[in-house]
Structures are given as C-alpha cells and as structure tokens.
Amino acid sequence: MITNTLYSLCGLVLFAMGLFALFACSHLLRKILAVNIMSAGVFLVLVAAAYRPLGAGEVDPVPHAMVLTGIVVSVSVTALALILACRVQETSNLSISRNGLKVNDEEGSGG
Amino acid sequence: MIWQGWLLVFILLSSFLPGIIIFALPEEKYRLRTSLNLFGAGIKLVFILIMNIGIYYGYNYEIRLPLIQGVELLLNADPLSALFATLSSVLWLLTTIYAVGYLEDSPNRSHFFGYFSLCVTVTIAIALAGNLVTFLLFYEMLTLATYPLIIHRGTPQALRAGRNYLIYTLGGGAVFLFAVVWLQTITGPAYFSAAGFSPLLVETHRTALVSIFILLLMGVGVKAALVPLHGWLPQAMVAPAPVSALLHAVAVVKAGAFGIVRIVLDVYGIDNMSRLNLFPLLTVASSVTIIWGSIRALQQDNLKRLLAFSTVSQVSYIALGMSLADQPLAVIGGLVHLVHQGLMKITLFFCAGNLAETLGIHRISEMKGVARRMPLTMAAFSIGALGMIGIPPTVGFVSKWYMGLGALAMDNWWVLAILAGSSLLNACYFLPILTSAWFAKQERPWPEERRFNRFETRLMLLVPPVITAIIVIVAGAVANAQISPLAWVRFILREYGL
C-alpha cells in the first residue's frame, strides 16, 4: 500500500516538475526533456495502478501494456521533436552561433 | 398542387440561372449576355403574370422546405407579394434595358449583370417569402448581392460607400436576426398571415413584444432608410445610375419598406399592434423621416444626392400609411405608394443617369436650360417630379389622397400636417429644378457632351424613362379602373378584412 502510493506520489511530483520546466526553460532540448520527465511521471502513476494488495488477486497486466504502449509513443514523439528542434536550430540562422554556445553552456552546467 | 408551388421556383430561377450563366460568360459576348438578360426578364414577367391571374382567381401558390424546428423555407404568393413581385419584375425589365445602354463599353459588365440578376432574384424572393425566416434569409442575401454593385466602380468613394452600406445593413441584419429568434421563442414560427400571433400573448409578454417590435423595426428600418438609420443611402449614390435606380426604386429600400408592411400587417397583425400601442411609435418614426429627408434634400446641389434624400422621405410614406392601419384608406395609400413611389423614383433616376451620361451633368446648378437639349428626358423627369409633389393626375396624387383621407377619417390632424408640409417641401426642391431646366437660359457649355444621331441620347437610355413616365400618368389617371395598382391594393385589403 505504502509503496504503491509512494510510486504515485513520485510520479505526480515528476509530472509537476516537468510541467514547470517546460514553461521555465527556453532551450528546446530542455523542453523536450521536460516533456519526457512528465511522461515518465505519468507512466509511474500508471504502473502504480497495477498494484493489488496481497491476496487480492493477480497483478493487473493492463496498465503494464498501457505503459509499454505509452513508452513507444513517447520514444517516437521524442525522436520527432529532437529532429525538429535540430531543424529549428539549423534553419533559424539568426542564432546559429549563439545556439551553439548555448548547447555547450547547457552541457557544462547541466549536471 | 405541386406545380403551383414550382411556379414560384421557376420565377426565381428565371433570373437566377441567367445570372449564373452571365458570370461564366467572357466579357466580350455582348449579344449573348444581353439576350440572356432580356430573355430572363421577359420570362419572369410572363410567369408573374400567370401567378397574378392565378392569385386573382384564388389559387394558392406555396412551396416549403422544412429545415429545423421553427426554421422553414416557405415561398408563398399572396396578393401582397404579387404586388411587390410585379413591380420588381416590370422595373427589372426596364432597368435591364437601361443598363445595357448605360454600360456600353464599360469594363466588367459580366459581373455587373450577374449581380444584377442575383439582386432581382433575391428581391422577388423577398416578395414571395411566406414566413419571417425566409424573409430574413433573402433579406440578408440582398445585402450580399447589392454590395458588389455599389462598389462596382472601384473608386475610393465607392469603397467607402460600400463599407458604410455593409456596416449599416449587416448591423441591421444582426439585430433583425436576434429579434426574429426572440419572437419565435415567444410566438412560435412566424408565418405571414392576416391574423398575426395569438392575442393572448400580448398580455403575458407585453414588454418583450414591444422590444421585439422596436428591434424588428431597426432591422428593416436600415434598408428602408428610416432616420437615423439612413446614412448609407446618399453615399451609395456613387454607384452607376442603373444601380441607384434599382437600389432606390426597387430592391433595397423597397425590401425594407415591404418588411415593415409584413411586420405590421402579418407578423403582429393590426389588432395586436393597437393592443400593444405600437402605432404611435411607427407614426413618429416615419414622420420624422419624411420631414428630415425633405429638409436634407433641400440643401443638396448634387442631383443624385437630392434624389436619394427624397427617397428617404418618400419611402416613409409607406411606413406612415402602415402606422395609420386602423384606417383602411390610409393602408391603401401606403401600399399603393409602394408601387407608385417605385415608378416615379425610377423615372427620376433614369433621367438623372441620362443627364450624367449624355451631358456630364451631376449638379442642379448645371441644369439650366437643359430641357431644350433633352426635351424627352426632361419631360419624363418633370412628370416624375410632379408626381413626387403629388399633383394630379399623377400616381403620387393618388397615394397622398388616400393617405390624407385616412388621416382625416381618424381626425389625425398631425399626420395631415406632415403630409401637407412634406408636399410643400417636395415642391420647394423640385420646382426650382424644373423651372431652371425648362425656362432658364443655358449659361455654360455642358460639362461633357456626347452626341448621338437621331435622338437626344442613346435609344436604350431614352425608352425606359419615357415608358415609366407614361405609366406614372396613366396609372394615376385610371386609378379607379379594373386593372391598376390601386385596384390590386383594394384586392389585397379584402384579405385583411379591411
């Protein structure tokens, strides 16, 4: 019971953090990461929904399948978003150099 | 009877289809376009005559298409719609001839005639509308069909006029729509029938019904150019002369006036109107318009603007006649004025167009001695102007006479004073024009003279005003005959039991 709720809470916190980061960060890569964190949070809550108290029957496989579907969807969308972000950076030549710096900066301070 | 209903559809198609074909025609197919136009106008006239005879002998023409709860397209020909439809189709034929002559050599004629046909289709459809929703539908479509005609010349003034026209009419349309929906939530579907809605509702929904009436009046008042909703009309004068003639004599203002007639006689019904005490409101609105329009007309030097303000004033006679609807005589005067004003005003506009097209005259001050150069045109103009003043034996006299009788019968001296005053004002602005045209000497050369051999102007420009002028006199002289607008109006009133 405790574990289950803990998972859910963790998921919600991740969701909220991702949501905040999505608005707060202006770098495209960070936004994508934020969305990924959000989806990880949702999946965590979803997996926790499969929990059954001891002796109350089988673990529910449906949320597992849903999470699996969700992960594949999220991978696909992330890939598309990443390439799109690359294209944005390439084509908006106004900030090519700046963005290059920015990427380095990100990696340096990212942690 | 199915075929009787379809006759109405054919009447509409007889101008709609030529319109659509004309849109697709290339610019240079002059003959084909003209013959299509005239053919359509002729066919329509024949259909409408058939319909009139049928109505006279008591046939019922009706076709309906239910859409949703409370919204039904209904075409229904009653004597009143026959009156307006006949007027429109006759004048359309004449205006088409006139327009063909007027627009010779000008660009974009296929679009012009296309919209022209659509405009007439919609006007006839307004006449044939059998319920308030159908009326609303075609009323809005009229806005769309006339707008391209107003901006036809593409000049900045034309565009400005078009914009103002849209602001007024679309605003009015929105108010009208709101009022119609509101009315229908109270009374149920509003059909045009003599009875009006149930008198029981008057007690329960008095305030709502009064407000709805005001809103409806605002909606149709925009097109009928009731003061203070008339601002678009003088500006719309930038359009070509046939358009002005069509707008002012037939389509737009008459659609508004016709709307007032329908609302007073059919939607509310005379009894409900007097129960709700709405007649004084209408009287005041129309009287103010009559006087204001005449006063403004006095100040004009531009001929077409003068005619426009004169229209503002004259159309309100119809509303004034309706506002005395307790008295059948006044109603007769108002209804017959619907036809008479159309005939007179279209004559005047044709003549104004002739002056502009032949001699380049746009201002009254340039008209000195013009009658010697263009006697036929000015003769027609004079007949129209005298009719406007109300001098016998023109048709203008007939309508004013009946209205005066109605006012007298009600002991309504106020209205009598309005009638007399407006006639006086009419005389004040028309008579100087006539005297200067006929008796003054030409001072300057004409601004832009074009010579045509044989006649004073193009034949196609000359014939329509002469015909309408003759009708103005004949219809006035034989007003009491078996077949005349007056006789038909009496026939209409039988239906309303007046």
Place this chain on the structure above:
Amino acid sequence: MKSRINNRPKRHDPLLLLLLLLIIILATLLVKVIYNLPVGITGLGEEVASFQQRSGVVSPVTAVLLNFRSYDTLLEVMVLLLAVIGVWSLTKAPFPRKTIKTSPVQLAVVRLLAPLMCLVAVYLVWQGSHLAGGAFQGGAVLGGAGVLMLVAELPMFQQISSRPLRIGLLLGPIVFLGVALLCIVNGGELLAYPQGWAGSLLLLIESACAVSIGLALSALFVGGRPVDDLLEKKKS
C-alpha cells in the same frame, strides 16, 4: 520561440513564481485525490486471467498487448512508423560522409556485440510469449545494435539505400495488418485470431514487428531520410 540570450530562467521572474505556485497547488490537489482514491478497485486483472487460456500466450502482459488490446498496439506501431516518416520528411541523413577511421577497439566491440545483441533480440521475442519480453523489447535491443553499428561508422550500414530500408520498416506494420485482415477473411472481427492459431500468429507478428521496430529506432537515430529517397528529377 523567443530565444533569450541568457538561457537560464531568471531567478525572480514573478510570472515564473506564479507558475510555480500554480503547479504546486495542482500537484497538491492531485496528490490529495490519489491519496484518497479507493484501493479496492479490481481493474481488469481478473478478466485477463480468465481469458488467458484463449489468448495463445502465457504472459499476461503480452496477451493484453497483442491479443486483448492488439488494436492499440497496431496503432502504436503506426505511431513509430509515422515518426520515421516525419523525420524523413524533415531532413536528409548526415550520411554518407567521408569515412572517419574507426578505432580498432570500437570495431572489435561492435563485431563482438552486434551479433550477440541480435541473438538476445531473438531470444527476447521468443520468450515474450511466457515471460516479460516481446516485440518491443526485442526491437529495442535490435535498435541498440543498429545504433552501435552506426556509431562505428561502418560504411555498409550507413549507405543502405532507401528501398530495402522502407521495405524493412514496413515489414512489421504490413504483417500485422495482413494478419488483422486475414482474420476478417476468416470470418471474425478485425484482429480476432482463429482459435488455436493465436500463438503462432502472435509470434509471426512479433518477429516482423521486432525487425521493423529495430530498424525504425536506428532510422530515428540517423535522423533523416536516405540520400536516394527522393526520385531523381530533371533539373529545369
């Protein structure tokens, strides 16, 4: 998107603080709701268990994924394919570029690992019917192998032309769809596997999908369409 020169969020942006506050409130509300949710909801676990026999596989997750809710999975495969199409529509692959010398260590690792990973992928697909595993897991490992080979700059793998790649990418979806349609021909609903055939059909679908998923993941990693993907047009 306004690009700010300083990328880091300002510390005391009042709007951000407000946002933070809002999100915290939202999260708190959600947490409260979750905490108070009833626990006794059975879910669909028992349903799944009772129909497990008829699904053709032993693992309940695989049964749900590929039989009970196979329609979801079909669409999900399409999402992956769509992502590939979308990526291809955006840009060209950065290959082939001048071959950089691959370090021998890297090469050796790839030579060692790639076949092994393929084997693991096959195993994962195979055991998906009774344990955790299946097309996605297998495909992911395959994709990993593909990425490894791409990173190693093996020219053969980078210069793969468009057509075989497209066929490979479509293999899974088309097999899946084909089986689904065969079920209709067989007289059942879409994706209603015939009695007794479910197990083998599922394996077929899983194998085909695993290949396509692996390819799709590698293609996504490449991040663009093969150079010869567009038809050659005369330059006018």
Place this chain on the structure above:
Amino acid sequence: MSFDSPTWIVCPIILPLIAGLLCFLFRKNTFFIALFASLANLLSVAILLWQFLLLGPMRYSMGGWQAPLGISLRMHGPTILMLLMTAVSGLGITLYARGYFSFRIAAPKRVGRHERQERFFWPLWLLLMTALNALFLSADIFNLYVTLELVTVSAAALAALSGKPASQIAAFRYLLVSLLGSLSYLLGVVFVYKTYGVLDLQMLRQVASPGPGLQAALALMTLGLLLKTALFPLHFWLPPAHANALAPVSAILSGLVVKGSFYILFVLWFDIFASSISQNALNLMGVLGTGAIIWGSVQAIRQQRLKLLVAYSTISQLGYLFIAFPLALRGDGGQGAWAAVAFMVLAHAFAKSAMFMAAGTIFLHMGHDRIKDLTGVRKCLPLTSFAYAIAGVNLMGLPPSGGFIAKWLLLSSSLTSSQWWWSVVIMTGSLLASIYVFRVVSRLFVIPAGKSICACRPHSPLLEWPALVLAMIALLLGLIAPYPLLILETDTLVSCLLLGGGL
C-alpha cells in the same frame, strides 16, 4: 462482404492506413493511391451511414474481445457526422493538394523542395486521416489517447513540411503543446482507471459517479483537450502553426484536426460523464468561448496577412463551440445546443478548408498574401474569390449556411433558457466576423479603374474547384439541415430505448 456486414466499420480506419503505407513504400503514383483511398473512404462512410440509418448505433469489438477486456469501436450519430466531415473534406483536400503540388513543381523556386513536400505529404496525410477516423470511432478511453498521439505526430510533421524556418518553429511549438495536452489527457485516463478500473466509454458511463477522482480526471483531460483544441487563452500556438504550413496542410489542420480533440471533449462532457458536470464548469467554458470569439475576431481584424487572418478566425469560430456548453444541459434547450455544435463543426470544417485552399491558391498565383495588395484578384481567379466569399458567408453565419443554422440554434436555446447574454456574444461575434471577412472580400472583388491586375490564369481546375465545392457544401448545409438532425436524433432515440431497456 455484404452491405450489412458489421465489418464496414473498420474500413475508414483500414483503407487510408493501407494507402498511407503504400504511399510510403512506393514513390510513384502516390496521388492515385491517395485519391483511391479518399474515394473508398467516402464510399465506406456512405455505407456506414446507410447501415446506421437502418440499424441504429452499433458497436464492434476489436479482436472479438468484449468490452471491459478488449477495445470496441462504436458508431453513433456524432461519429457518423464526423466521419462524413472527414471523408468529404478529405476528398476535397486530396484533390486540391494534387493541384497545389503540381503547380509548385511546375514553377519551382527551389528544386527538390517541392518534390520532398509532395513525397511525404501523401503518407502523412493518409495516416492522419486514419488517425482521425480511428479517433471518431474509438470507444475506449485509452485507445483515444493512442489515436490522439497519432494525430499529433502526423499533424506536427505535416505542419513542418513547408521547410520554412517560421513553419518549423511553429511546428515544434505545436508538437510540444500537443504532447503536453496528450500527457495531461493520459494522466486523466490514469485517474479514471484508478477510480473505476475500466476503460470502455460505455461502461464508464454506467459506473461514473461524481467524486474527487472523477473530478481530477475530468479536469486533467479537459485541460489537455482544450490545449489541443486551442480554446482561448490556450490558443497561442495555433495561428503560427496554421498560417505557416502549406495550404493543403492548413486546410487539414484548421478544418479537421482541431475537431478531433474537440470531439473527445464533447463526448466526455455530454455523453460519458454528463452526470458529474456542474453548471459552473459549463459557464466557465462559455466564458472562455466568449473570450475566444472576441479575441480571435479582433486579432483576425488586425492581421495583415491573409493566412494569419484565416487562422485567427479559426480561434474565434472554435469559441462558438464552447458557447454551446452552458446551453447544452439546460432543459429543453439542450437538444438544440447539441445540434448547434454539430452544425458548427461541420460547417466550419468545410468552410475553413475551403478558405485556406482559396488563400493558398491566391498565394500561389499572386506570390504573396498581403491583404492590402490583393485588390482585384477576382479578375484572374474568379472561382477562388467566390469560394473565399462563400466560405466567408458561412463564418458570418448568414443564411442559408450551416453556420447560420448553428447560430440560430444557439440563439434560440439561449433565449429559451433565458441566458440572453450568450446571444449578445453570438451576435457580436458574427458582426466582428463580417468585418474580417469583408476586409478581404471587398478587396478581392474590387477592380480599380484603369489598373491592370495580374495576367496570370488559374493553373489547374484542381486548385479552384475543390475549394468552391466545399464552400458550397458549407453554404447549402443549411438547406439539408433535416438530415444531419435526423442522424443525431436517430442516435438519441435508440439510446433512449436502450437505456429504458435497462442496458
């Protein structure tokens, strides 16, 4: 397969799907594959309509697994209308896109770019059609999420197809916003599953009872869907994404894609969880709708570029859909509001597709879409100008268009339920709409004296006729109003019978 076989219901999903895969596999003749798929889709929807009128609503269990375990498709009145909408405008868009791309390829500005666009347009568009059809047919709350994602991915890829920097930035933002919306929706689904343990819509309707779990779920799902539907003030992503895309793509995005998420929202609020919706929430939707109408129109009036104007008008038109919310659950006005939404959605889909197509054609021929320089376009593109004007009539809600019927229904239900303030909003909205419509139309239709406009001729009938026909459909929708109503009412009739029968 006989005409009354239940299998027809999967055709709108399967046919475009197969065609999309084929379009990806083959590189030649993709247009003909797409055309065939669009026609076949229309045909199968027509058969479905016939079945529906004969047999009433139906359900189809995917894989033969009944509801709580498997996924079902369902077909009821709104579904069939949405499918029809997609099929009809889909066919128009397919034809238009053909004309569009052949024009671009014939007059290339940058060699290669247009080939790329056409190459990837067809598979993406067909898969998007699949996704929309699947969305409208789905009866499973999680399956709806998957279809939503399908829509998102294909729509974002389409939006980025133009290759211009502006469009890519817009597409990226669109993708992120859609993802956020999907995730929010998914979290809502999780809450629903945690609370009730079922995913099927029908079963949810039976077990749903007001409670904190449901409220949280509804709030999350609504938020996500509103974001995707671009309701004011969550609309910020829509205008750039729609205005910078290729013209056929704009038509798809504005005409069809936003309707997908709205459809889910409407079904959730008024069908599945109708019993747990509070009047305050409905009023809030109405207020937001008001904001959308006013803000969208004002922005549209202020735009200098044609496509942006059309995009902002989408925001304002979407507002009307939400005005129906506070009217839909109150007494006798409710049915009217349902029908109003249906008409609004249909008319807007057709009219807006036509409008974007016309704007695209104008852009192609004039080389720009600055509104102030569009004077006299009627001269060289008469059909397109008419298409634009007719679509504009629809947006203004003038009779006899579908938009008019919708506004009429909204007005009369707001007056009967004595919430007259909504009708003031509606009238204001249509007046504002007429301002932004006539801003363009008056320019298109004016031919200034003594000025030669453009010598260009329309390139292909495919660029002009689809827009005109779609606009005409939208216009004449009012005249065939009884039929959509019949479809809607068949549904409620039968479902009333079913509910009465204790099902």
